[in-house]
Amino acid sequence: MTSIDSTIKPRLTIKEILIKIVRNQLFIPLVALLLLVIFNLATDPGFFKIALEPNSDGNLVLSGNLITMIDYASELVILAIGMTLVTSASGGQDISVGATIAIAGSTVLRIVKTQSPDISGGTFAGIIIGSFLLCVLVSAIFGAFNGALVAFFKIQPMVATLILFTAGRSIAAWINNNDNISITDKRFSYFGNFIPGIAVPTPVFITILCLIVIAIVLKVTNLRLYSQAVGINASSSRLNGINPKMIKLLTFVILGICVAVCGFIKVSRTSSITYSVIANNIEMDAILAVALGGNNLGGGKFNLSASVLGAYVIQFLTTTLYKFKEIDSSSISAYKAVVVILLIIISSPFVRKLFEDAKNKREAARTEAVNAGAGKETV
């Protein structure tokens, strides 16, 4: 008996560690990322080359596919934060984020466009801060509108947010009388591109800041516990003193703030806005990021790091596909879909269950072996 135990034990623990890693929520997005890296290196060894070279403004900046990928993923990552929280608490997704980004961006431009490019640094900073705060306020109100429909009127999130999904871009255009706006002040583009003298794109810093803020929020509040509890069992949460409606509303407001930051970055990137195109289809990528992170789209438990990683995987995939000249840009979505389907299937409960069953079978066989061994000894 003891000899059997001692031979089985160490093997079991290694296996258990492996199983733990495989079952970790970060496993699938990490593997996907790794595969993309290997694929890119195999097809183009220079894919990850990073160079320090002057850009069109004459600043020395980092350039290369990796930098582009991380830079362009910024909006998606920030959105994924809010989308994960909304998914957790309300068990549904907000499909209006693309349209509300248009509203947020339009709000910023409405303020900034009135200023002449030769105002002093101090005044300029004041205007930027003011426009940003206003855009946060507007986006938070639209988030609260979505949240109220979901929390108080108990409309399914996708249906509730369909309203702004449809109307958002018109509202955005209306804010600026459907004008074509182009901000000539170079300083405005710093937030979506580079600040002179700094080689790393500004959105990367903004993303890191957002991640730090949400990490602190999750650390010093019970947002995680409450939204998970509400998402899993609202009735039970209520009897434990939680107000499920307020928590749902809160997550939508947080998503609204994320939308504001994204809108700000987006308009700063181009110093202009195209109401019908800005942040087009980003809501689907954001939802995908949450799903790729292995989070249950039906609400409840969530893993924010996995969602963030999921967002990077999606952007990496897009960048990779764009790199292939032979792929027509209009058919990229189809290629993307194939990869996404594969990833989603691998992380589906069905496939996970298959793995688990196989593992249980092995354990059963082991128990039988142990029992048989024990039987022989006693007989």
Add this chain to the structure above:
Amino acid sequence: MANSAILEMRGICKFFPGVRALENVDFTLREGEIHALMGENGAGKSTLIKVLTGVYPKDGGEVWLADQPVHIKSPQDAQNKGIATVYQEITLCPNLTVAENMYIGRTKGPFTDWGFINRSAGKLLDELGIPVSPTEQLGNCSIAIQQMVAIARAVDMDCKVLILDEPTSSLDEQEVQKLFNLMRDLKAKGVGIIFVTHFLEQVYEVCDRITVLRDGKLVGEYIIEDLPRVQLVSKMLGKDFDDMAEIKSGHESENIDLNGTPVYQAINLTGTTGIKPFDFEIHQGEVNGFTGLLGSGRSESVRAIFGADRVVGGKVFIDGKEVKIRKPLDAMKHGISYLPEDRKLDGIVGDLSVRDNIILALQVMKGFFKPFSKAQAEAFADEYIKLLNIKTASQDTPIKSLSGGNQQKVILARWLLANPQYLILDEPTRGIDVGTKVEIQKLVLKLAAEGRSITFISSEIDEMIRTCSRLVVMRDGKVVGELKGEDLNQNKIMATIAGGES
């Protein structure tokens, strides 16, 4: 022994992450036999049933049906092989008729002759003596009838093995008798019946054989005459067990100062859930109970006290001071805890860990901006897992993978951690095993001895008599009586519930 085995399960194994739910379990069912499957919660009864019905794939062992080895792939497959199951919760469609429910999913082709189906359903119902018309909408029938319709459906599918999983827990005495008659009829027809229940009396009334499981292992198979009740209980618990005798029936009610200021007092408390305004008070160290039939308003009353449902009128005093309790958090802040009747729906937060479930109420009371440190939460969880002897693989195990009794203990731990002055327990012992039931009753008395006030509600009047010193009796949403002292006996309680003069 003319009876041959129609079902044999040999060396069944089933594993869940971190738990060995079944280990080398054997089970034999013979033709024309009612076979009780007994064990505490978590013993593996449900798992064994689910393996047999194809809900879970088995991880080891063999199943033989009528001497043929079979592999049961899915519940559908089990049905086709003649294994039918009737669950505790009715799994039929209430908005369809009785006949439709009996034949749903079993009609061939796109066209169905409903006239024929209604006639043949009627014939079968007559044969089985089930007093219901095939065209009646199922939702209008009593739970007992619904259960019997589910059985009739199984019988019509020509089942050899009928599994009844806790069929009697929501039936009254008369309905149980009807069900037993039906079971005996089927037995005479050669059907093998597996009967899962928590009620010992029912086992001895209707069963031929008992198989006892404990901790996922087989304890043994016994002929009913060879296993007296006390021995059955001790086999289930795995220790000699002096039944409920340890719980004192006499209370030290002299310690309770009934003239002092009540811990909780409600005057004319008015809810919106169909109960009449009522007065209620409870003193320090007192255990009282609300009793009445299902739907009499006993649960609604305590929910009103806790603010779980909307309260529209009345005055509430805590320690003599008037307070407003509008929502659960108000009640919690005034030292009231409430363990809800429906554990699954209102109690557990299924996917969250045992630890999070334990700290939830106290954490909410502490506030949104003041989360407990991980170490603190772990310490709390550790303390209460030990205190209440909760069986869980770890603190991080999701509560939903615990057995019913252990889930209930976790919810109890949650509310004990909140350190209430007044604890409301609505059906804390429902659907859990004998051992845990006794533990919970003992705990109630211990808490009362510590000076807490407790409202204890149970469908089993025995339990109420053992634990409560005062019973509020309700009928049709109204308080119709209050019993204490010598009036606290089964007859008097029944009479008051029924409303006749005894």
